[in-house]
Amino acid sequence: MQHEVMFAGFGGQGILMIGKILAHAAMEAGREVAWIPSYGPEMRGGTAYCQVVVSDRPIGSPIIKSPRHLVAMNRPSLEKFANAVKPGGVILINSSLCPDRSGRTDVDELAAPVTDLAKELGSVRAANIVALGAFVARSGIVDFELIREAVKEEFAQKAKLIPLEMKALDAGRAEAGKKQRT
Amino acid sequence: MGKAFTKPEALADAHTHYCPGCTHGVIHRLVAEVIDELGIRGRTVGIAPVGCAVLAYNYFTFDFQEAAHGRAPAMATGIKRVRPDLMVFTYQGDGDLASIGMGEIIHAANRGEKFTTIFVNNAVYGMTGGQMAPTTMPGQRTTTSPAGRNVEEAGMPIQMAELLATLQTPGYVTRQTVIKPRYITRAKKAIKKAFEYQVAGKCFSFVEVVSTCPTNWGMTPLEAVKWSEETLLAYYKLGEYKTPEQEA
Amino acid sequence: MGKKVLMKGNEAIGEAAIRAGCLNYFAYPITPQSEVAEYLAKRMPEVGGVFVQGESEVAVGYMLFGASAAGARVFTTSSSPGVSLMSEAISYIAGAQCPCVFVNIIRGGPGLGGILPSQGDYFQSVKGGGHGDYRMLVMAPASVQEAVEMMMVAFPLAEKYRGPIMILGDGLIGQMMEPVEFPDDLATDPSDKDDWATNGMENRKSGSRNLVKSLYLDPEQLNDHNLLLKSKYDQMKKEEIRYEAYNTDGDYVSLIVSYGTMSRVCKTAIDNLKEEGVEVGMIRPQTLFPFPDAAIRDAAVKPGCKTVVSIEMSMGQMVEDVERCVQGRRPVGWYGKCGGDVPTPEEIMQVIKEGI
CATH class of the missing domain: 3.40.50.970 (Thiamin diphosphate (ThDP)-binding fold, Pyr/PP domains)
Structure with missing residues (x-):
């Protein structure tokens, strides 16, 4: 089984980081992983995206035109990638910044106000981790405890943020749980 | 009674390929004497340029590398960074250093790389046959400025010592000449001082030596000395332009 | 480790x-x-x-x-x-x-x-x-x-x-x-x-x-x-010649020569083609100089192999070396893309099917 996830949003939203955390957690689960960023001028303040491939066997092509899942942290990201998602995948929409929906009926769409939830926790910067918690809980792509450990490791140099990030993960998970699957 | 005149140990027992009236031989000897006096021959690495001194490695008796045109300061940087204990000097002409190698010399000097550069300025490309150099004087005829250097097109000659002295990084920058015996003692002192700064690990050191090229100037050696003294020294003024002790 | x-x-x-x-x-x-x-x-x-x-x-x-x-x-x-x-x-x-x-x-x-x-x-x-x-x-x-x-x-x-x-x-x-x-x-x-x-x-x-x-x-x-x-x-x-042979033990109708990132895409294509019943082999040079001349020639002339294709993210560079190795004993084709758009496994599959 192979999962491909597209994380997309504005530069500065921590898109690349949550992709890396997912890849790290999946690696710890013994899966094959690859993380591919968008790079170049567009990463300076413009859109940022990265792809994470998680697989049970060696990963061939690491570049995926049609990912299984999408985490869209803003409106342009949803517009750009929603139609590429494979049927049956999860599309997570940051509804705080994006009023639109994918218009897809063959996917599991989850609209979650991750930016607002992060503000409630005290830091808008944690929106990416809220989204990660919601996405992982919804897709079941890796064990939630492994994500927790991977977040702690990612923030090892900024340890005082870890309690906030743990709350952010849980807020995301709770949000994913309370929304009906469509 | 001891010998009145001996060959420095650092200088090879070889006939040079330099033309009559050329000052490379004198400058080689001064460098060799200084290396002997400082007792650093066993840990010195010279870097030969592209130009008339391309074969300089044949005239010295210590380790040598040969650079591409203008790149000697980058090579010297490489050596000094991985082996700060080695004493490194580049020996470059005006085409090599002030034209194709301008970027390398400026940046090495500005990083304060702790090696020594001997810059021989004779206002012309020697080895390739007398073409215009960045240091060619206004009106000076060369094979590529047959009507004389036109400053409207080619700009004014570059004064390297002055230019390098503008850098805020501490360094030792001096201009000397060896065209007459009375200048040679001072030139040697400057070369020695340059190497002493390096031995002390103090700073980048740069000795410009105003020279001659009777062959490509189309002069006799005596005429060349006269022209060098009257024309070159009037524009390329001798002296110490910068010392590391100076306030930046 | x-x-x-x-x-x-x-x-x-x-x-x-x-x-x-x-x-x-x-x-x-x-x-x-x-x-x-x-x-x-x-x-x-x-x-x-x-x-x-x-x-x-x-x-x-x-x-x-x-x-x-x-x-x-x-x-x-x-x-x-x-x-x-x-x-x-x-x-x-x-x-x-x-x-x-x-x-x-x-x-x-x-x-x-x-x-x-x-x-x-x-x-x-x-x-x-x-x-x-x-x-x-x-x-x-x-x-x-x-x-x-x-x-x-x-x-x-x-x-x-x-x-x-x-x-x-x-x-x-x-x-x-x-x-x-x-x-x-x-x-x-x-x-x-x-x-x-x-x-x-x-x-x-x-x-x-x-x-x-x-x-x-x-x-x-x-x-x-x-x-x-x-x-x-x-x-x-x-x-010093190094290469990887992929899916070349059995018979195959076509041989791919590909290296680096491109070879990973080719592997996915080869796996997918296998599921469709089409066998394709690949030689992946790990050293580009020295080039695995003998390995490519031997793999190309294997009975059953009808075509050889060099797949590169360039406009037909390595293919010249592949042609040199194959020495005209099999038709040698090229497929590639430049600009950064890495060819997809589906494109490679299409190329192989058309070549056969």
């Missing part, structure tokens, strides 16, 4: 050099490999190493030359336009016989081109980007792990052959993060260089001076020098 860590290719390449015993790095920033310099700017001081940001790739090439000629293990990383500028130094380094490791994380060209993955520098690396008769041992990794392992063997190989070696990756190899392990058994100590390096006479048993140069004005001497260099390249062809 150590613990698996998740690392970007560029950072892993920097770390691999340190693990290989190379503590000297000179570089100039260029996308998509600047993370190597950023990583080593932090890491080199921790291990007592040297990092200098040169003023240009031209200068960096000569910093390597000088440092290597003084006996140090040394490397740099760059990307295509930067490697063009370093090519002058590479020629001198080859002529003067100094061991140096160059990493090219290729981006699209010509000119400024783009910053996305490409394999457009095949000719530059394999056929000689600089002037004169020289060759470089060129290794092309297809994963971050392989980039690490190739980095670690590059230093002893550069010392064995006393010349420049290139690791040829593409933007994806540099930018991608994959799990890596740093093999302890590939760590080596620099070789004894006293017989040639300008490392200071007084430190040398012989007490005689060394000279590092590439100038030979006498035609006979220069010819002899070139024959000496050629003998090294001939030895590489005997001893």
